Amino acid sequence: MQGRRRWELLVEAAIEALIRLCGVSAILFVFGIFFFVFREGAGYLFNGFSPRGFFLSPEWYPTSQSHVRYGVLALIAGTASVTVLAMALAVPFGIGAAIFVSEFCGARWKEILKITIELLAAIPSVVWGFIGLTVMNPLIMQLFEVPIGLNVLNGGLILALMSVPIIVSIGEDALKAVPDSYREAALALGVTRWQLVYRVLLPAAKNGLLAAVLLGVGRAVGETMAVLMATGHAVTIPTSVMDSVRTLTATIAAELGEAPVNSEHYQVLFIIGILLFTITFIVNLTADLIVRGVRRR
Amino acid sequence: MSDGKIDFVDLRVRYGRREALKGVTFDVRRHEILGIIGPAQSGKTTLLRTINRTIDDVPGAVVSGAVRVDGEDVRLAPDLYGLRRKIGMVAPLPVGLPLSIFDNVAFAPRMAGIRNRHDLEGRVEQCLRQAALWEEVKDRLDSLGTKLSGGQQQRLTIARALSHDPEVLCLDEFSIAIDPVTTMRIEDVLRDLRSRMTIILVTNLVQQARRLADRTAFLLNGNLVEVDRTDVIFSEQPASRKTYEYVNGIFG
Amino acid sequence: MFQATPLTRRKGYSELVARTIFLAMTAMMVLPLILIVSYLFYKAWPILSPEFLLAVPRNGMRAGGIWSPLLGTIYLVVISLVIATPIGVLAAVFLNEYARENWMTRVVNLAVVNLAGVPSIVHALFGLGAFVLFAHLGKSILAASLTLAIMTLPVIIASTKEALASVPLAFREACWNVGATRWQTIRHVVLPNSISGILTGVILQVSRAAGETAPIMFTGVVFFKAIPEGKLFAYGLFDQCMALSMHLFTISTQVPDVPAALPYGTAVVLLSSVLAVNAMAIALRVYLRARKKW
Numbered sequence: 001m002q003g004r005r006r007w008e009l010l011v012e013a014a015i016e017a018l019i020r021l022c023g024v025s026a027i028l029f030v031f032g033i034f035f036f037v038f039r040e041g042a043g044y045l046f047n048g049f050s051p052r053g054f055f056l057s058p059e060w061y062p063t064s065q066s067h068v069r070y071g072v073l074a075l076i077a078g079t080a081s082v083t084v085l086a087m088a089l090a091v092p093f094g095i096g097a098a099i100f101v102s103e104f105c106g107a108r109w110k111e112i113l114k115i116t117i118e119l120l121a122a123i124p125s126v127v128w129g130f131i132g133l134t135v136m137n138p139l140i141m142q143l144f145e146v147p148i149g150l151n152v153l154n155g156g157l158i159l160a161l162m163s164v165p166i167i168v169s170i171g172e173d174a175l176k177a178v179p180d181s182y183r184e185a186a187l188a189l190g191v192t193r194w195q196l197v198y199r200v201l202l203p204a205a206k207n208g209l210l211a212a213v214l215l216g217v218g219r220a221v222g223e224t225m226a227v228l229m230a231t232g233h234a235v236t237i238p239t240s241v242m243d244s245v246r247t248l249t250a251t252i253a254a255e256l257g258e259a260p261v262n263s264e265h266y267q268v269l270f271i272i273g274i275l276l277f278t279i280t281f282i283v284n285l286t287a288d289l290i291v292r293g294v295r296r297r
Numbered sequence: 298m299s300d301g302k303i304d305f306v307d308l309r310v311r312y313g314r315r316e317a318l319k320g321v322t323f324d325v326r327r328h329e330i331l332g333i334i335g336p337a338q339s340g341k342t343t344l345l346r347t348i349n350r351t352i353d354d355v356p357g358a359v360v361s362g363a364v365r366v367d368g369e370d371v372r373l374a375p376d377l378y379g380l381r382r383k384i385g386m387v388a389p390l391p392v393g394l395p396l397s398i399f400d401n402v403a404f405a406p407r408m409a410g411i412r413n414r415h416d417l418e419g420r421v422e423q424c425l426r427q428a429a430l431w432e433e434v435k436d437r438l439d440s441l442g443t444k445l446s447g448g449q450q451q452r453l454t455i456a457r458a459l460s461h462d463p464e465v466l467c468l469d470e471f472s473i474a475i476d477p478v479t480t481m482r483i484e485d486v487l488r489d490l491r492s493r494m495t496i497i498l499v500t501n502l503v504q505q506a507r508r509l510a511d512r513t514a515f516l517l518n519g520n521l522v523e524v525d526r527t528d529v530i531f532s533e534q535p536a537s538r539k540t541y542e543y544v545n546g547i548f549g
Numbered sequence: 550m551f552q553a554t555p556l557t558r559r560k561g562y563s564e565l566v567a568r569t570i571f572l573a574m575t576a577m578m579v580l581p582l583i584l585i586v587s588y589l590f591y592k593a594w595p596i597l598s599p600e601f602l603l604a605v606p607r608n609g610m611r612a613g614g615i616w617s618p619l620l621g622t623i624y625l626v627v628i629s630l631v632i633a634t635p636i637g638v639l640a641a642v643f644l645n646e647y648a649r650e651n652w653m654t655r656v657v658n659l660a661v662v663n664l665a666g667v668p669s670i671v672h673a674l675f676g677l678g679a680f681v682l683f684a685h686l687g688k689s690i691l692a693a694s695l696t697l698a699i700m701t702l703p704v705i706i707a708s709t710k711e712a713l714a715s716v717p718l719a720f721r722e723a724c725w726n727v728g729a730t731r732w733q734t735i736r737h738v739v740l741p742n743s744i745s746g747i748l749t750g751v752i753l754q755v756s757r758a759a760g761e762t763a764p765i766m767f768t769g770v771v772f773f774k775a776i777p778e779g780k781l782f783a784y785g786l787f788d789q790c791m792a793l794s795m796h797l798f799t800i801s802t803q804v805p806d807v808p809a810a811l812p813y814g815t816a817v818v819l820l821s822s823v824l825a826v827n828a829m830a831i832a833l834r835v836y837l838r839a840r841k842k843w
Binding site for chain 1: 563564566567568570571572574575577578579581582585588589592635636639640642643644646647648653656657659660661662663664665666667668669670671672673674675677678679682683699702703706730731732733756759760761762763766767794795797798801802812813816819820823824827828831
Binding site: 409 | 649726728729733738742843
């Protein structure tokens, strides 16, 4: 082999190594995120940590002069309430829209709707928060005659609008993946389009639709700025949708600036970050496994 | 030790659990046109892929036995890409790369290190002439290769295959997607090329093998049924009854 | 002819009902959005002008314009783009061109999906722990850009993967058959024909990076920073900066007595920029679909 040829093969091997490195970088970053967040918060876990006191207590008083407590139950309830409300709205509407775009829509309108949904997805979360603050807030105060419009309802509505695009786009993919032969067979038997959707397509696409919903949940749980601005400041377990709450994400965003570095408060906030990471990791993993199950079939 | 250009020695290939080639042994002689006939799924394409080792890129493919080119086992070749340049390969479906016609034919020489514009121009013209495409494209060498017709793209593929000076030219059912007129032109091209290289012609058109091949091999279900002079294969008395039946359309 | 029996009439009726319901559901998502955006523009109208864009915030951000946050966002976007694009493109090249169907590839794909799903505040915590503290970059544009780059990596990977996958296998095989190496094939045939998709991914990355707030809040972006007006290179790599997204948050929640048009104006500028960038990506996709080379 000529010298030049050997040199070229060497360069090629180096490039391939670089490409492989970039390929596994995603794994490195995910581990890195977990590692560095855990590192900052680990102190709290190894200092007489009580899971019961942490997870099951609604008493979150990180800055109390006399009795500092770090119970996250109210925060979890905050996240859960807003997420559940958001999903209750986003799932039916999102899947309904996915069905409409996939089955009932002409080609040109399909394109327009898909573009609209893409643009909806692109709206930054701080703008959504701003909308919650300036548009939804007065609206809720007027319509329901409550003193404060920053509550579970506000956050839930905003989150619903934010999660719908992902449910629609992945839901539409799931419906598109159902083979046309199913549709042709059903229509040949004389069913209406509604029966086709309800009895054939939804069952056939249920894995993909479930994954879409899960990813929507992941999005809602992880959302920060919009809920920070729209749900108010009360760290309590909500008893109605008109109650103000605070989510896990908003708590970190609101309090990290004030917590002195490496103080216990600071460390707890990082641990909440680990909690969030774990939740979204599990949700995404589950969604991925479900989708893989579909693909294998 | 045979002095064939290519020797297949007990070649076995399986994809996962499916056996594509079940122990094939024969040789391809220098400067002959060897036809390979047989029904679909007989292992003909797999056989070609073992020669230039593109079988390596097929997931799950396991190869045992040996393929030797000029006596050297291809699996031990020090320069895989040099080996591939020794073998020209024409696939069943015509492929024009999304480059200009000129760049299509200059691609292989460039990758091998030839940079001189003058050399490249000479090489491109020579290969396009040999592939019987020059007259049709000489005034539009800058246009996209993908915009040519099927028959032209197949000839472009042949020009590409010739551009790296192969010693063996393999054609895998080259005519299935092109018109009869272009097929005949390419058959003329093959007859001209024979004096310079060895040609392996896999075809599903037995009459094509009869027209072009010096010897013909009949592959059935991964087994070599027989290989002999073409006139013997197509005679009343080939070595195997199955050959007679396939060649005369009784099955396949 | 064919008389509609009660059954077929009922079937036709139920089909219409179904269609109307689904149409209504879709409209109920889309119309509020259009109304809201129009309302924002309406409230922001008094203040929108070139001066608004070019002036710095004054009087405790109750007056003036948004030049400093705008410039800061541009810095963050450009630097994170420069970091994320090569890594993202090469990672996608790995996944589509080199990776075999084994467990390792599955793990990498899983990691990319998970990276995309990490909450933005967790990215902020990561950036704080890794870049600001561990790497001693301090709160800086560099730290914030690195955080944004890792956050937006999946966007580039996904778009690039799609672009690479749309190049037919036949092209690659034709190149391998003439003795080209894998990288030569990628460099001369696959990548040049994927540029469109890669560009789409870059544009989407820009739009995401411009809109994010949480990751940059604790890694380098501040409430307020005085910079000279109209200077393009007013920030340094290790400086802190202002950003449009953060600015919107600040003046709508942290600063009292801000004249109404100011936050609306900021929101409109941010929203329009992001939507305009996305519209560019969509237009690019449509344009390139028409110009296919094969």
